Amino acid sequence: MARRDQKPRDSKDRILAAALALFGERGYAATSIDDIAGRAGLTKGALYYYFKDKQDIARDLHHDLWARLKAEALRVVEPGGDALANLRRAFDAHLVALQNLPEAHFFLRQFWAVPALDAMGRLEHEAALGFVEQLLRDGIARGDVAPLDPTALARALVGAFSEATLHVLTTGRSDEAIAVVHRLIDALDARRDRARRSSRRDATATARRAARAR
């Protein structure tokens, strides 16, 4: 990156950090552009050079935060590895990253309540869908994941992940959300189905042998 690019990035980061702090302290609705410029130590004019309005700042901030959470989730995924193990790891890493951003909780929770902002969340949601669907599709092809429709399954799982994340943002407790999500992911294990079928077969065979021996 050229040296002259650093200044703008720096101002932009200061604006985003100031906005995140203020949204956390006062809420999104009660924070003004003046407040944000003041906290960032910039003029309002400088702020408008980077952002159209408060909603634009919130959108950028939301995108930045989710990009960080997503990067942490992707970092733990083993390419070509077990699909369900990858899903568990990615969800856990995403929650740990969220726990490490306590200053962002209040803001992210508000996103669900401010309609104009929630549409942005919908975009992140669609991106997550594509990623989860590909993992599932590979897992189904390899016979690790139960042969369900991968699009419907990805939707349902991402819906569950997303609400479990909201549970963490609302209650501050991640253990409960992790236990629930792992239980749902484990339910998709095709190998467990096969083991169950084969143990049923074994039981039947044992019963037959016992009957013959009598």
Next chain:
Amino acid sequence: MARRDQKPRDSKDRILAAALALFGERGYAATSIDDIAGRAGLTKGALYYYFKDKQDIARDLHHDLWARLKAEALRVVEPGGDALANLRRAFDAHLVALQNLPEAHFFLRQFWAVPALDAMGRLEHEAALGFVEQLLRDGIARGDVAPLDPTALARALVGAFSEATLHVLTTGRSDEAIAVVHRLIDALDARRDRARRSSRRDATATARRAARAR
């Protein structure tokens, strides 16, 4: 209901039916209040007697449609019955009711995309959460449902149900969504856990007896 109440209800219903038809034909954004009044055979003034604006009509319509789907879902729930069977039945009945309202699909799908309307969906979502959480809480207390946190579990399930419903609205296929949702509900069965543990115990006992017999 007093006879004089019937006229207003009738006009309101005509407005809602006209709006639903037009939202389906042209989309929410391209439909005007004039269009709706015209289709309902009413003056714009008469329409404004019942509704503040187009968004107000859409909100009422959305509420009416979900109330119908919810009524169908509640109708099949057996009070005090098995929690997971009730959840499966309620979800299926809700989807069947949705299939029987094909004229509403396009409108309901748009709700996810129009932020000001989506907030309304969030309210229906919260109502569903309370209902599912109570079913799960009873099931956990009776030992039928795995002992997970009922709030986190209700959130994750309703998230999955809601996205599975969106899958049906998007693809028109309900079999896939039903297969996925049933699989996730079945995963919560505590009786299955106990059966698995006891079959593992039996297998161990059989192996021990076999070893002793040698």
